[in-house]
Amino acid sequence: xxxxxxxxxxxxxxxxxxxxxxxxxxxxxxxxxxxxxxxxxxxxxxxxxxxxxxxxxxxxxxxxxxxxxxxxxxxxxxxxxxxxxxxxxxxxxxxxxxxxxxxxxxxxxxxxxxxxxxxxxxxxxxxxxxxxxxxxxxxxxxxxxxxxxxxxxxxxxxxxxxxxxxxxxxxxxxxxxxxxxxxxxxxxxxxxxxxxxxxxxxxxxxxxxxxxxxxxxxxxxxxxxxxxxxxxxxxxxxxxxxxxxxxxxxxxxxxxxxxxxxxxxxxxxxxxxxxxxxxxxxxxxxxxxxxxxxxxxxxxxxxxxxxxxxxxxxxxxxxxxxxxxxxxxxxxxx
Amino acid sequence: xxxxxxxxxxxxxxxxxxxxxxxxxxxxxxxxxxxxxxxxxxxxxxxxxxxxxxxxxxxxxxxxxxxxxxxxxxxxxxxxx
Numbered sequence: 494x495x496x497x498x499x500x501x502x503x504x505x506x507x508x509x510x511x512x513x514x515x516x517x518x519x520x521x522x523x524x525x526x527x528x529x530x531x532x533x534x535x536x537x538x539x540x541x542x543x544x545x546x547x548x549x550x551x552x553x554x555x556x557x558x559x560x561x562x563x564x565x566x567x568x569x570x571x572x573x574x575x576x577x578x579x580x581x582x583x584x585x586x587x588x589x590x591x592x593x594x595x596x597x598x599x600x601x602x603x604x605x606x607x608x609x610x611x612x613x614x615x616x617x618x619x620x621x622x623x624x625x626x627x628x629x630x631x632x633x634x635x636x637x638x639x640x641x642x643x644x645x646x647x648x649x650x651x652x653x654x655x656x657x658x659x660x661x662x663x664x665x666x667x668x669x670x671x672x673x674x675x676x677x678x679x680x681x682x683x684x685x686x687x688x689x690x691x692x693x694x695x696x697x698x699x700x701x702x703x704x705x706x707x708x709x710x711x712x713x714x715x716x717x718x719x720x721x722x723x724x725x726x727x728x729x730x731x732x733x734x735x736x737x738x739x740x741x742x743x744x745x746x747x748x749x750x751x752x753x754x755x756x757x758x759x760x761x762x763x764x765x766x767x768x769x770x771x772x773x774x775x776x777x778x779x780x781x782x783x784x785x786x787x788x789x790x791x792x793x794x795x796x797x798x799x800x801x802x803x804x805x806x807x808x809x810x811x812x813x814x815x816x817x818x819x820x821x822x823x824x825x826x827x
Numbered sequence: 828x829x830x831x832x833x834x835x836x837x838x839x840x841x842x843x844x845x846x847x848x849x850x851x852x853x854x855x856x857x858x859x860x861x862x863x864x865x866x867x868x869x870x871x872x873x874x875x876x877x878x879x880x881x882x883x884x885x886x887x888x889x890x891x892x893x894x895x896x897x898x899x900x901x902x903x904x905x906x907x908x
Contacts, residue, residue, distance in 0.1 A: 624845075625846075739838060793829065
């Protein structure tokens with residue numbers, strides 16, 4: 494459905510405005526309830542309000558609810574409903590994990606279930622687009638891949654949310670690229686949903702950037718990751734999203750493969766990063782430490798947190814450009 | 828820049844490897860001569876999933892090994908410095 498550019502711009506503005514006001518209110522409420530986390534990479538280890546990713550949910554979902562009846566009762570309504578239920582489910586799982594940590598085996602299983610609305614409302618096309626090959630028909634396997642895909646994107650984004658501003662910064666870049674790509678492909682209703690996520694992430698970035706005043710927590714990172722996965726599936730941008738999320742997938746995959754099982758950060762015997770006396774970060778020389786993206790970046794030498802964040806953001810910008818290039822290699826897309 | 832260039836090259840090479848894997852999948856899945864023996868649609872579907880899965884796992888394995896080699900090489904270089 495061609496809804497035009499104006500609603501997409503309005504979605505960015507609306508979610509951004511809600512986000513700018515929602516983040517401080519939620520941070521204040523969480524601070525009062527004692528939902529706090531320690532910023533371990535700072536000299537005085539400040540306590541920062543946790544689980545403020547709820548503000549991203551509060552900002553990204555209303556534009557979808559408002560637009561559902563305006564954009565027609567057919568396909569867009571089903572798409573917005575699927576994304577709303579998917580996002581809320583992932584966000585609630587994250588909130589549960591923020592308040593009472595879940596087992597590392599249960600969390601991916603629960604986040605996979607967040608993909609169910611896409612299956613139940615049948616807002617997917619079982620023909621993923623691959624470079625050179627084009628659309629491939631995967632009618633039986635694809636529904637299973639949807640659940641796996643949502644779990645992978647949600648947990649990959651969650652595992653990257655370790656340094657100030659990295660999650661909203663990198664995912665904001667990916668969401669912005671996704672929005673523009675979807676618009677160029679004429680998939681306006683999904684572009685609208687992606688625009689709402691972009692605005693919410695931009696607002697959250699203001700408060701989460703270095704030095705962070707709020708933490709997203711799992712409620713924010715699982716919501717954002719699941720939404721990116723859902724948008725990719727509904728918008729038929731699966732290969733685009735895999736390439737754009739390469740730094741995140743790389744980080745999660747290396748960590749899991751070097752440990753050899755699903756794990757939680759607090760379970761790791763040897764941390765991948767060590768903090769030097771001058772508060773610069775360095776790669777751990779311990780062979781048992783997981784091989785995370787940050788550890789790979791720091792193998793070249795110590796760096797302050799801000800420099801590390803800049804490199805992670807630059808790599809995501811590059812991967813997003815590569816994602817657009819990949820799409821141009823899919824037959825029939827140009 | 829000192830770190831960004833090798834890291835970017837690493838990312839781009841992994842992307843290039845993914846394109847090669849897609850090309851390999853195209854050769855294996857699209858219309859190779861041996862698929863004429865797979866007349867049955869179910870057998871052909873199973874073949875496509877297995878062949879695609881092998882290509883994907885090979886890509887993932889190469890990715891993992893490349894990261895380990897990258898880390899080891901730069902660790903050694905740093906120790907030597």
